[in-house]
Amino acid sequence: MRHTIIIGSGPAGYTAAIYAARANLEPLVIASSVEAGGELMNTTEVENFPGFPEAIMGPDLMTKMQEQAERFGTEVLYDDVVSLDLDGPVKRVTLGSGAVHEASSLVFATGSAHRKIGIEGEERLSGRGVSYCATCDGFFFRERVIAVVGGGDSAMEEATFLTKFASKVYVIHRRDELRASKIMQERAFNNEKIEFVWNSEVIDVTGEDAVSGLVLRDTVDGSERELAVDGLFVAIGNDPRTHLVHGKLDLTPEGTVWVDGRSSRTSVPGVFAAGDVIDPTYRQAVTAAGSGTVAALDVEHYLAALGEAGEPAPDAAEIDGLPEVDAA
Ligand code: NAP
Numbered sequence: 535m536r537h538t539i540i541i542g543s544g545p546a547g548y549t550a551a552i553y554a555a556r557a558n559l560e561p562l563v564i565a566s567s568v569e570a571g572g573e574l575m576n577t578t579e580v581e582n583f584p585g586f587p588e589a590i591m592g593p594d595l596m597t598k599m600q601e602q603a604e605r606f607g608t609e610v611l612y613d614d615v616v617s618l619d620l621d622g623p624v625k626r627v628t629l630g631s632g633a634v635h636e637a638s639s640l641v642f643a644t645g646s647a648h649r650k651i652g653i654e655g656e657e658r659l660s661g662r663g664v665s666y667c668a669t670c671d672g673f674f675f676r677e678r679v680i681a682v683v684g685g686g687d688s689a690m691e692e693a694t695f696l697t698k699f700a701s702k703v704y705v706i707h708r709r710d711e712l713r714a715s716k717i718m719q720e721r722a723f724n725n726e727k728i729e730f731v732w733n734s735e736v737i738d739v740t741g742e743d744a745v746s747g748l749v750l751r752d753t754v755d756g757s758e759r760e761l762a763v764d765g766l767f768v769a770i771g772n773d774p775r776t777h778l779v780h781g782k783l784d785l786t787p788e789g790t791v792w793v794d795g796r797s798s799r800t801s802v803p804g805v806f807a808a809g810d811v812i813d814p815t816y817r818q819a820v821t822a823a824g825s826g827t828v829a830a831l832d833v834e835h836y837l838a839a840l841g842e843a844g845e846p847a848p849d850a851a852e853i854d855g856l857p858e859v860d861a862a
Pocket of ligand 1: 581582649650651683684685686687688689691708709712713714735769770771772815816817818
């Protein structure tokens with residue numbers, strides 16, 4: 535049986551792993567089969583993670599976090615959790631492969647999933663012009679006309695990125711004011727290829743085998759109109775990914791996993807949660823990383839109280855491949 539299992543491989547999961555591994559808890563990270571690395575794998579330049587003044591590509595940042603976790607003894611499995619047994623002192627994690635892993639503690643850091651508009655054409659044409667990831671699919675829209683839905687940082691980031699490929703990008707927002715940060719807004723406002731469509735919601739996506747247009751409804755006067763586009767990128771936020779713990783962990787009214795104050799302690803002893811899955815407000819890579827730190831420290835304290843703890847962390851020189859660093 536392991537000391538701890540971490541579910542999720544975004545900034546929260548890997549930061550928890552770095553701390554737990556350095557405490558010699560030999561964590562197992564369940565990284566997911568297709569979404570390993572989390573949201574930042576679908577991002578281009580990350581300009582606000584401290585320590586990277588020239589920015590760093592999202593996938594590069596996640597690779598570095600994983601390497602840092604593995605360097606101290608984290609094991610990473612590319613598989614999906616299908617069920618959790620959180621009752622009692624032994625936590626059981628069943629994977630898609632059928633394997634069952636047991637641990638004294640668990641860190642739940644599953645992040646959040648793309649929100650959908652919830653209209654018929656969106657589902658029907660998903661993957662055929664409707665996308666949730668500009669960096670994955672933008673390339674297919676060279677010299678085409680695209681719409682991005684949303685008014686937050688994600689929508690501004692996606693729209694700006696898509697202008698590298700598209701001839702024109704409409705940003706469709708349901709209000710007349712953006713939620714995005716000022717710097718992201720200005721970047722979008724200054725981009726000649728971007729045109730804002732204010733006070734509008736997408737009520738249908740048209741096209742037989744591929745997207746050919748949108749039906750928009752004016753949120754002020756209710757009037758409807760059509761807009762010809764070749765693609766629709768939905769960037770209207772995310773919802774915490776909690777389906778594995780429904781009925782097992784308490785949730786907040788916002789749908790995030792409930793934690794006790796500023797700690798990562800959930801409603802079940804030995805189960806800790808971190809990152810976007812507990813955060814309805816800030817949801818930044820750096821806040822998720824900080825939250826992963828809290829979870830790993832809470833795990834350490836919990837295991838210590840049980841009389842269970844990892845061996846003292848090895849000196850850097852004892853770990854293969856580590857450069858020797860002079861003590862400051
Ligand atoms: P968000 O901030 O929650 O914004 C979602 C946007 O979509 C809002 O403008 C919202 O409209 C709109 N929306 C929500 N549901 C909708 C619906 N059903 N139909 C139409 N529009 C809908 O989400 P986000 O942009 O994904 O950002 C999430 C977090 O990640 C934020 O904290 C953000 O700062 C962060 N982030 C940061 C960066 C960066 O710093 N580079 C990049 C991406 C994301 P209303 O405004 O009317 O509510």
